[in-house]
Amino acid sequence: MSRPVVPLSRVARLGMATAASSRSVLAASFGWLAVLAAVYAADAGPPLPALAATAALLLPVSAWATAAHLAATSADLRQVLVAADGPVRTLVADAVPALLWLLAATAAGVLADVAADPHPAPVGVRLLGALLHLLCGCVGVALALALHAGRVTRGVQALVVVAVSLASARSPWLPPAGPVLSTWGSGEQPGVLLAGWAMGGPVLVTAGLLAVTLRCRRRR
Amino acid sequence: MPALPALSVRDLGFRFGRGSWLFDGLTLDVAPGELLRVRGGNGAGKSTLLRVLAGAVAPRRGSVHRAGPVAHLPQQTGDLPAVDARRLVELVSGRPGADVPVDTRADQLSRGWQRRVLLEAVLGLPCPIVVLDEPAAGLDAAAVHRLADRLTDRLAAGDAVVLAEHEPLPLAGGDVLDLGGATAPALVEVVLAGTGTFRGAPAAGGRLTLTVPPPERDALLLAALHAGWSVHSVNPLP
Incomplete structure (x- = not known):
């Protein structure tokens, strides 16, 4: 693979500077903190179900933050980067700030549980909770990238994200929220198959959405 | 090679x-x-x-x-x-x-x-x-x-x-x-309304038609308006 004309570190710094100046990204960040405050305002129950619930809620919020970042990023600059370094590297460049936001949101979600959940839990539970946040958040990021690549308007994007989040939360088999909530959200130890689907399902959905994103971007 | x-x-x-x-x-x-x-x-x-x-x-x-x-x-x-x-x-x-x-x-x-x-x-x-x-x-x-x-x-x-x-x-x-398509016109036809002469050309029937390259169009229109003429129409010519 050839050396990129615009190194990822520079594109990521540009993306971070753009995200930092976006009020919409700030609004999504406060939205996530408000969700955590609402969940942990009272006793949220044992840590794993509480973490599974906030992980499921991270799906729409991470999609919101990603959509806000993409809207703040220049379409002109994106075209420049695609010509210089190709669509895959440009997609990575678009995803890096969103993934950094997701890491911070995951850390906030786990720290909120550590600080506000009165029930004791081993470190492994918190690590599993962090993984669930990352899996659900990645689907949100990929969903926002795909909707943006399909030139879906912001209002319709919001409707699609809410509908997908609700459908996923209501269906035990539909990743990412459904399997996460129906396994670790119930407070019981899930079977291997269900646990595997709860982990592998979001990965498959994320990969599929990224493939759709690349295809849409190439056809513009 | x-x-x-x-x-x-x-x-x-x-x-x-x-x-x-x-x-x-x-x-x-x-x-x-x-x-x-x-x-x-x-x-x-x-x-x-x-x-x-x-x-x-x-x-x-x-x-x-x-x-x-x-x-x-x-x-x-x-x-x-x-x-x-x-x-x-x-x-x-x-x-x-x-x-x-x-x-x-x-x-x-x-x-x-x-x-x-x-x-x-x-x-x-x-x-x-x-x-x-x-x-x-x-x-x-x-x-x-x-x-x-x-x-x-x-x-x-x-x-x-x-x-x-x-x-x-x-x-x-x-x-x-x-790639073809609509290209810039070679000339522009400017039809002025008024009487008398402008740039050495006499008006006939209250109309005076002049043909200029596109870059000279604005200067011509400005001069005509200053001279008291009205602009009847401006048409690109192929």
Whole structure:
């Protein structure tokens, strides 16, 4: 693979500077903190179900933050980067700030549980909770990238994200929220198959959405 | 042994959805150090062709082979992010922009200046192929000449340059690819209403018809209005 004309570190710094100046990204960040405050305002129950619930809620919020970042990023600059370094590297460049936001949101979600959940839990539970946040958040990021690549308007994007989040939360088999909530959200130890689907399902959905994103971007 | 082309296009075709083909069966080579000027009227497909050549869009038919990455200035939209303009140029191109406002956010600049900032970032990219979509749009005369000098340097250094242009840039040589479409009229017919003579021509039946090249149209209209004539109509002639 050839050396990129615009190194990822520079594109990521540009993306971070753009995200930092976006009020919409700030609004999504406060939205996530408000969700955590609402969940942990009272006793949220044992840590794993509480973490599974906030992980499921991270799906729409991470999609919101990603959509806000993409809207703040220049379409002109994106075209420049695609010509210089190709669509895959440009997609990575678009995803890096969103993934950094997701890491911070995951850390906030786990720290909120550590600080506000009165029930004791081993470190492994918190690590599993962090993984669930990352899996659900990645689907949100990929969903926002795909909707943006399909030139879906912001209002319709919001409707699609809410509908997908609700459908996923209501269906035990539909990743990412459904399997996460129906396994670790119930407070019981899930079977291997269900646990595997709860982990592998979001990965498959994320990969599929990224493939759709690349295809849409190439056809513009 | 002849140099391999920097840009090699074979049987290229593109259309949006099931619409008519903007271009089809296009085959061309651009060698290192060579200039290709793409011309055509509005909607002829110049910008789309440049986006395909740059790799921003996949062709519907045919193939494009590039010898390396492309420095591509897309068509003007003016949507730069809320980042310091000089920092933006530095982050994209790796070098500070010489011709960029200091301590000013890129999104707060006028569209013309945003264009210049983006152009500065693109021209700073170390790419062997340069594809610029109407780079002179919105630039003053001095900036156009600076741009022409920089492109001359890039050509001399062996970079291939492809330009979409309405008004030709002051650059020597280059092959021309004309995509057709609505082109600028060769002459403009100005019909004035009034009596007497203007510029040595007498009016007949209250009308005076003059024919001028497009660049002289505005000066003629201004002079006619100052002289007390009314403008009846202005018509482009093929």
